[in-house]
Amino acid sequence: MLDIKNFKTLSRYTDSKILMLVIDGLGGLPHRQTAKTELECANIPNLDKLTQESTTGIATPIQPGITPGSGPGHMSLFGYNLFQYIVGLGVREAICFGIKLSNKDIAIRGNFCTIDNQSVITDRRAGRIPDNDAKKLIKSLSQIKIDGIDITIKHLENHRFVLILNGSDLNPDITPTDPLLNNLHINQASANSPQSRKTATIINKFTQLSLDILKNETLANAIILRGFSQKPNIPKISNAYHINPIGISLYPAYRGIAAMLGMKVTNQGKNFSDLIEIVKNNFNDFDFFYLHYKDTDSAGEDGDFDKKVIYLEKLDTFIPELKTIGFDVFTITGDHSTPSVLSSHSWHPVPILINSDIPTSDKSTHFTETECRTGDIGQIHATDIMPITLAHANKLIKFEPTIPI
Amino acid sequence: MLDIKNFKTLSRYTDSKILMLVIDGLGGLPHRQTAKTELECANIPNLDKLTQESTTGIATPIQPGITPGSGPGHMSLFGYNLFQYIVGLGVREAICFGIKLSNKDIAIRGNFCTIDNQSVITDRRAGRIPDNDAKKLIKSLSQIKIDGIDITIKHLENHRFVLILNGSDLNPDITPTDPLLNNLHINQASANSPQSRKTATIINKFTQLSLDILKNETLANAIILRGFSQKPNIPKISNAYHINPIGISLYPAYRGIAAMLGMKVTNQGKNFSDLIEIVKNNFNDFDFFYLHYKDTDSAGEDGDFDKKVIYLEKLDTFIPELKTIGFDVFTITGDHSTPSVLSSHSWHPVPILINSDIPTSDKSTHFTETECRTGDIGQIHATDIMPITLAHANKLIKFEPTIPI
Numbered sequence: 001m002l003d004i005k006n007f008k009t010l011s012r013y014t015d016s017k018i019l020m021l022v023i024d025g026l027g028g029l030p031h032r033q034t035a036k037t038e039l040e041c042a043n044i045p046n047l048d049k050l051t052q053e054s055t056t057g058i059a060t061p062i063q064p065g066i067t068p069g070s071g072p073g074h075m076s077l078f079g080y081n082l083f084q085y086i087v088g089l090g091v092r093e094a095i096c097f098g099i100k101l102s103n104k105d106i107a108i109r110g111n112f113c114t115i116d117n118q119s120v121i122t123d124r125r126a127g128r129i130p131d132n133d134a135k136k137l138i139k140s141l142s143q144i145k146i147d148g149i150d151i152t153i154k155h156l157e158n159h160r161f162v163l164i165l166n167g168s169d170l171n172p173d174i175t176p177t178d179p180l181l182n183n184l185h186i187n188q189a190s191a192n193s194p195q196s197r198k199t200a201t202i203i204n205k206f207t208q209l210s211l212d213i214l215k216n217e218t219l220a221n222a223i224i225l226r227g228f229s230q231k232p233n234i235p236k237i238s239n240a241y242h243i244n245p246i247g248i249s250l251y252p253a254y255r256g257i258a259a260m261l262g263m264k265v266t267n268q269g270k271n272f273s274d275l276i277e278i279v280k281n282n283f284n285d286f287d288f289f290y291l292h293y294k295d296t297d298s299a300g301e302d303g304d305f306d307k308k309v310i311y312l313e314k315l316d317t318f319i320p321e322l323k324t325i326g327f328d329v330f331t332i333t334g335d336h337s338t339p340s341v342l343s344s345h346s347w348h349p350v351p352i353l354i355n356s357d358i359p360t361s362d363k364s365t366h367f368t369e370t371e372c373r374t375g376d377i378g379q380i381h382a383t384d385i386m387p388i389t390l391a392h393a394n395k396l397i398k399f400e401p402t403i404p405i
Numbered sequence: 406m407l408d409i410k411n412f413k414t415l416s417r418y419t420d421s422k423i424l425m426l427v428i429d430g431l432g433g434l435p436h437r438q439t440a441k442t443e444l445e446c447a448n449i450p451n452l453d454k455l456t457q458e459s460t461t462g463i464a465t466p467i468q469p470g471i472t473p474g475s476g477p478g479h480m481s482l483f484g485y486n487l488f489q490y491i492v493g494l495g496v497r498e499a500i501c502f503g504i505k506l507s508n509k510d511i512a513i514r515g516n517f518c519t520i521d522n523q524s525v526i527t528d529r530r531a532g533r534i535p536d537n538d539a540k541k542l543i544k545s546l547s548q549i550k551i552d553g554i555d556i557t558i559k560h561l562e563n564h565r566f567v568l569i570l571n572g573s574d575l576n577p578d579i580t581p582t583d584p585l586l587n588n589l590h591i592n593q594a595s596a597n598s599p600q601s602r603k604t605a606t607i608i609n610k611f612t613q614l615s616l617d618i619l620k621n622e623t624l625a626n627a628i629i630l631r632g633f634s635q636k637p638n639i640p641k642i643s644n645a646y647h648i649n650p651i652g653i654s655l656y657p658a659y660r661g662i663a664a665m666l667g668m669k670v671t672n673q674g675k676n677f678s679d680l681i682e683i684v685k686n687n688f689n690d691f692d693f694f695y696l697h698y699k700d701t702d703s704a705g706e707d708g709d710f711d712k713k714v715i716y717l718e719k720l721d722t723f724i725p726e727l728k729t730i731g732f733d734v735f736t737i738t739g740d741h742s743t744p745s746v747l748s749s750h751s752w753h754p755v756p757i758l759i760n761s762d763i764p765t766s767d768k769s770t771h772f773t774e775t776e777c778r779t780g781d782i783g784q785i786h787a788t789d790i791m792p793i794t795l796a797h798a799n800k801l802i803k804f805e806p807t808i809p810i
Binding site: 029030031032035037040058060062063064065066067068069071072082083086087088089092227229341342345346347348349369370373374379 | 406407415763764765766768779781782783784785786789791792793794795796801802803804805806807
């Protein structure tokens, strides 16, 4: 199968412009009373009209039955094979909380925990310590100094924090101090390679200094660390697809992912109208716009069917404006399904619509799961959405391999 | 692609219970006169009603155009990538004839054959020698003793038998004595590694002793051996999916496969009603029930369209009873198609139905190949059936890889 790295030679710059609108948690399931999905209940005349002028389909984000997190869902959308391009836990936590990382940073996921007087872990999550208490402990730990190393600690939520180390000759290939179960001792970090010995030593020193600082605390008297990682060395979509991309979202997590994948990200707005202004203001300077709409996912996660319907209807009112900006290709899809009846992300495939100047035999008339399933694009994998979108924008050359792919 | 071994970290124990009914050779093709498949001709009101309350789809067992044997068909159903998890011919023959193997046994597929006075093979199958004659020859060969080796010979059918060796330092990595074509000499077994030299020597000795015993026989005067193998080291579905599985079939071949994959297997009944009793009696002790219905395949193999229809109708009468046992997820599918018009297994995709509390937009009303094809599950690979089934039972966590899969 072609991988994102193969598109370097398959794609080309053209002056056509693409808008990819990602409706977070787009796909749904039927309400138990009405037997209609959120999309089927919503009054979305503009999306329906666009559907009638578009080619449609349905995409499986990861693999049938597998429910993606937001990060994997988005990476799959942008064409990354998730079994090949892995983002370490420390980096993922940092990105999702909007923490910027430099290339040399080692990002580490930390837990506050409790240990008994035999140094055995009694609670790996310190009773999910309240944010305010955790922040005070973070402040104490921030005093720790280690020669030659810049140390940053950022609180995430409850017992969770990110530790970031920057210095020369650091390498994340070490074992975790977190044993992942209660009733075990905190592990010593060990180097998995000669290159990571220094990092292991620093982590063990940091852990010891933390224990000294926290020893009289009652809510959490120790820390455990895991997910040692660096910004992954993955292809940028700008290079891979010969595009000049910008990512536009109200939320740091999605801007973080966009930036990691090589998109320019820009100042956040306050609402979706602001984001559309950003699209318009940057229209001349970019040729690929990832535009993120979050509220549908939040309503689905809350199990609020009616609210998800309302957010779909609200989004629908923006479609004419987006349509008139002048994009050559307008792709609309989601990163995963978030059916309100499940109150969570799910494994169900997600509708896609690709609007362009290229004619289609597609008979879909409503932007729903069931109609898109019968559309001309068919049932595809999410990693196929970028290639199909690029193809509609005339950005892919004919495939005639002359060397091994 | 996620492999069964990846599900160890993706699945979790829950108290939900799954029934997977495997209708052997389920899929069919249209009758040449009526243009209707067996499923389309059958009066199966209970399966049709279940279809209306379920999500449906169609699954390709191996790869388009590839017809599976029963073993591979079942392994695919339970999530095994058949290009990764191989069961050697000797082991497969033993398992399919209900022969129990220990971990150290070397299982070998044997043929009775005929050779001329130049020791050239004239018929690799000895004219498909009748069972009774073959059994007499097996009895003669059972006299063979080799120091330090336990030798067991079991007749399968016609010219086919299994030879099982048990002893210290045995290793199946040797070349076959069966040249696979007539008009060639019986080969000497050769070791492919130093560890298998002893086994090659034993095989050559056994072959020579057999020739001595059989030299005056008229129906078969020699043996040829291949498929040297041991019980494969493959993940158990119990560990891989965190389930406590039981396999229930009237036939030793299927119980053998179930046991090999880590399922408990239990005393056979005499008919399908007995199997349902076994399901009920074990309901509290297991959370995954593989229930096998064989007659549809046998009728298809016989090319008896009407009989396959009758066996589908007979199965249909058991559905209400199965439905009321109280499973959270009830999956119905087949291991492969056995169209009566072909009188054999075939490569055609197989209908699937998953019944659970999760709502669906699925519009299928009849349990047929054509209707299931338009269902919400779509067209999937058979190895996706377990993940989708587990997802419906809430046994999979969200996919957020942080280390290489």
